[in-house]
Amino acid sequence: MIIANPIYDAVFKRLLENDGAAKFLIGTILDCNIISLEPYIQERTKFDEMTGRLTLYRKDFSATIESKDEGVKRVIIELQKAKQLSDIYRFREYLGGEYANSKFPIIAIYILGFNLSVDVPAFAAYPECKDLRTQEKLEVRDSFVEHLTHKSYFVQTRKIKQSLNTKLDMLLSIFGQENFVSADETTKDFPIEPEYPEIKELLGILHYVAVNKQARKELDEELYYQRYVEQTFGEKDRKIEEYKGKLEEQDKELKEKGKELEKARQKNKNIAKELKLDGMPVEKISKLTGLTTKEIESL
Numbered sequence: 001m002i003i004a005n006p007i008y009d010a011v012f013k014r015l016l017e018n019d020g021a022a023k024f025l026i027g028t029i030l031d032c033n034i035i036s037l038e039p040y041i042q043e044r045t046k047f048d049e050m051t052g053r054l055t056l057y058r059k060d061f062s063a064t065i066e067s068k069d070e071g072v073k074r075v076i077i078e079l080q081k082a083k084q085l086s087d088i089y090r091f092r093e094y095l096g097g098e099y100a101n102s103k104f105p106i107i108a109i110y111i112l113g114f115n116l117s118v119d120v121p122a123f124a125a126y127p128e129c130k131d132l133r134t135q136e137k138l139e140v141r142d143s144f145v146e147h148l149t150h151k152s153y154f155v156q157t158r159k160i161k162q163s164l165n166t167k168l169d170m171l172l173s174i175f176g177q178e179n180f181v182s183a184d185e186t187t188k189d190f191p192i193e194p195e196y197p198e199i200k201e202l203l204g205i206l207h208y209v210a211v212n213k214q215a216r217k218e219l220d221e222e223l224y225y226q227r228y229v230e231q232t233f234g235e236k237d238r239k240i241e242e243y244k245g246k247l248e249e250q251d252k253e254l255k256e257k258g259k260e261l262e263k264a265r266q267k268n269k270n271i272a273k274e275l276k277l278d279g280m281p282v283e284k285i286s287k288l289t290g291l292t293t294k295e296i297e298s299l
């Protein structure tokens with residue numbers, strides 16, 4: 001089956017606009033039952049003529065979920081997606097604002113079009129509470145603590161390989177970045193015949209985006225903006241990053257040199273102390289050590 005690549009915002013938003021598809025996608029990643037799911041905050045890719053930037057895509061939900069370990073609870077599910085590594089820093093800026101406003105615990109899901117250091121297609125990061133004296137893990141259920149920490153789930157699309165082993169494997173396979181049938185990587189072949197009806201529904205949505213003219217138009221517009229940004233700002237941004245890297249390296253070198261100079265200066269002070277105790281004139285000590293007469297007199 002030919003499907004549209006869900007790493008593109010125009011495609012991904014189609015999945016999340018379908019209530020059943022969104023519940024299945026999120027519930028499978030979180031390994032829980034999604035009882036209810038309502039849009040909370042939304043923002044999709046938008047080109048800014050002033051800055052030449054594509055805003056970060058996100059879609060957040062206010063949800064009631066049920067898990068084996070924690071039972072039924074109300075949460076904010078923050079689902080964000082990025083094709084470029086630079087977008088990940090905007091995740092942190094956005095989270096800071098959400099912590100200040102949210103009335104419920106936050107669960108974050110990040111769909112990434114680039115690789116992190118972890119060599120698995122999907123993983124979770126849970127904040128742990130522990131006794132500072134014994135380092136023993138603690139079970140803390142206080143809402144105050146939950147509001148200041150959050151669970152995070154990461155999907156690395158470029159590490160995904162097609163698999164039928166589990167429901168999660170089949171879901172992840174849809175996001176795999178392989179088997180492309182177009183040079184621009186907007187469409188791909190999905191050869192697996194899934195057994196889950198929910199997976200079939202997701203594939204049906206993605207197939208529709210791949211073949212429907214209006215849906216394709218949105219995808220082509222997104223691709224056009226990405227190419228425009230790359231052509232107009234890509235080289236400039238790379239030079240800025242290269243310049244920043246050089247400045248950081250120079251700053252590091254200056255700090256190291258500063259440490260060496262401070263050590264040499266302290267050594268000269270120790271020598272000046274000894275010479276002063278031996279009765280050598282302050283002016284002569286100054287010439288030998290490079291210290292000022294005031295510095296020597298204060299020793």
